[in-house]
Amino acid sequence: MYNLGTGKTVGTWIFFYMLMLQRTYSFSGFIKEPLDENQAEGDLTYFNCIVRGLDETQYVSWLHNGHKISKNGEIIMNAYAHYSIEFDSAFGSYNLRIQNVQRRDKGGYTCTVYDSNDQIVEKSRTANFTVLEIPQQQYPICSSTKTSYHVGQSVVLNCISERTTPPASLTWKQSVGGTESGLKESLTGNYENSYSFIAKQSDNRAIFTCVLTTSANPSLYRNCSIGPLDVLYxxxxxxxxxxxxxxxxxxxxxxxxxxxxxxxxxxxxxxxxxxxxxxxxxxxxxxxxxxxxxxxxxxxxxxxxxxxxxxxxxxxxxxxxxxxYINNVVETNNGKETKKSEKINERNEMKPKNQNSNSNQQLLQTPSPNNNHSRSTDISISLVVIIALGCIVVILGLALIPVGYMKYTRRQPSDTISRGRPVSIPDVYFEPRDHIDPMLPQLGLAAPWMRTVGVQVPGECEYDATYNTQVMPQPRQVYYTQRMYPASSL
Missing domain, CATH: 2.60.40.10 (Immunoglobulins)
Structure with a gap:
């Protein structure tokens, strides 16, 4: 029995009881629960879980086939290292991410809420995950019952694939005349498709190929071969x-x-x-x-x-x-000898005379082949002569161009006057001219005498230096100072 001696003790018990009730029933439900998924081996898949009203003493875990594999945002089992939790406590999301899906990942996944005592508060629906299995890398495997066959013997070739869900497809690429058994379970528990035919001589060194495909991965294409087949005959x-x-x-x-x-x-x-x-x-x-x-x-x-x-x-x-022997040429005629000339004479004698006369008239009316040949020969010779003359004219014209250019552009010799020929006037020339600067009466100084000489040269004019001669030698600076030249001009 409880001790109700004081009101303080009763009030404390009531407070703790109400607090436990509040914490226990603070979880209000799932906003989003995981759905069923199917994915091929090696791919990526997600399971979504969003909760609402989660108390701070509660946490969320994922269960795989009833086994706890996570707590809040962490994976707690090493066997599930390729799993991860996309965790957001503020939004209440605890999405499960499975990368590089493996066959052992198939089964049921449940999003579960636990309290602080690891007691289950609530579970989501269980999502069923189906893994689309792909045959392992060594499949398909091709085999034959014998190493060699005689012509007329029955040949059986087997193509084996791993037993998977969904089953793989096996198809033989064979020559015409064989029969496929279709996909069936072998004694080892795998799937196989057999191809059988009767050996023929043309089957020797033939190669037979089996192709594996699967709906789990439409881009997958593998094959195996048997051969060259050894058929004895x-x-x-x-x-x-x-x-x-x-x-x-x-x-x-x-x-x-x-x-x-x-x-x-x-x-x-x-x-x-x-x-x-x-x-x-x-x-x-x-x-x-x-x-x-x-x-x-x-x-x-x-x-x-x-x-x-x-x-x-x-x-x-x-x-x-x-x-x-026919016209001194040996021919074979099953043991009989004839002459070609005799056969030709016999054919000519059988022709009617009127046919010969007609042919003669045609020969008279038709120009002889020799005349045509000679005429065509004359035309060809004339054409060759014309072409040769044209080439000579072109070559001479090209040779005269530099000669004419040198004749009309060369300079006249300097001694043309002595030879009695007129001297050509240059296009550009200068006349020599003497001049003296005017006197400056106020200074009484004489100005220098100056001469300019021009010489005609090919292509340009050259000027000789100016010769200055002073009547009264004096410093140049004094002379220009006396003529009142500004200092800046010096």
């Missing part, structure tokens, strides 16, 4: 001859082969058989018949090539052609 053979087989000449046959693995042997044969001294082999690939006989006509030449997978062969029938 028996040799495919063909024989080619370098030129026509002519009677008495050399005949050359070449055996071409395409095989994987490499050919192990080449074997030549004839049907019907021929003696060995009639042909020569070079590197087992080239067959030479030095002297072709008529008996080889219709003979089959066979080349058989073998490797570790099997054998392949090709056959060529020899067609021997004889030599034909």
């Amino acid at each position: 028996a040799p495919t053979v063909r024989i080619e001859q370098t030129r026509d087989v002519i009677l008495g000449n050399e005949a050359i046959f070449i055996c071409y082969s395409d095989a994987n693995p490499q050919e192990s042997s080449f074997k030549w044969s004839f049907d019907p058989p021929v003696t060995e001294n009639m042909f020569v082999l070079e590197n087992d690939i080239i067959l030479r018949i030095k002297n072709t006989l008529s008996s080889l006509n219709g003979t089959s030449v066979i080349c058989k090539v073998t490797n570790s997978i099997g054998s392949g062969s090709s056959k060529l029938i020899v067609n021997v052609k004889s030599k034909v």
